[in-house]
Amino acid sequence: MRVNVKLFARLRELVGAGEFTLEVPGATTVADVWAALVAAHPAAEAYARSMSCAVNLDYARMTTPVADGDEVAFLPPVSGGSGAAAR
């Protein structure tokens, strides 16, 4: 199965790309996609506990199912708005 991976901000910089296709044989959930990403790019592991994820433009969980051709995004902690980061 192939999924379209999207990465942002520092996670994008650590991996060196913000958008690419990832071959994930036998993947059934977001967790499988993340594991394949970390296997290919060990630096991504730094975000294992703080990132959130989205599948096809909906916030998702690591247990959310994925299908061939899905867009799977991994998001570092967000910091929109202005002023200090959220508490």
Next chain:
Amino acid sequence: MTSATAITSAPLSVEAVLRAVEGPGAGAVTTFVGLVRDHNVGRKVLWLDYEAYAPLAEKALGLIVSEGEAHWSGARLAIHHRTGRLEIGEASVVIAVATPHRADAFAACRYAIERIKQIVPIWKHEHFEGGEVWIEGATADANDEAARDAALKIACA
């Protein structure tokens, strides 16, 4: 009338956001404008670069508008957020809230900015004198009820 939500690289217009909430039922309007500041935790900030997952960010802004309009009766919310390089003093986010009565307009506006910081996939890349750093706040989870309650509590304090 302009769009209630926007993610744009163009300079923000407070007037445009206000126009999105106007209506005969409004008795009060509050606006919030977030600006790029020249200092942060002891660093001299030179400029900020905002990166967004634009389509999901638009959806998240729409969710915040819906939440606010569901919680405060008769409220109308609009939120525009800018992306790209912003200089000191420029507006990064503009919120407008119109409600029948003033107390709700203040509360819903505060709620909106707290929720933006929780769930909108936008990242601030701070360029300061001597380096650069990605600012990281909340792990985004639109379905986290505890985070939503925390924003409501701050808004209604």
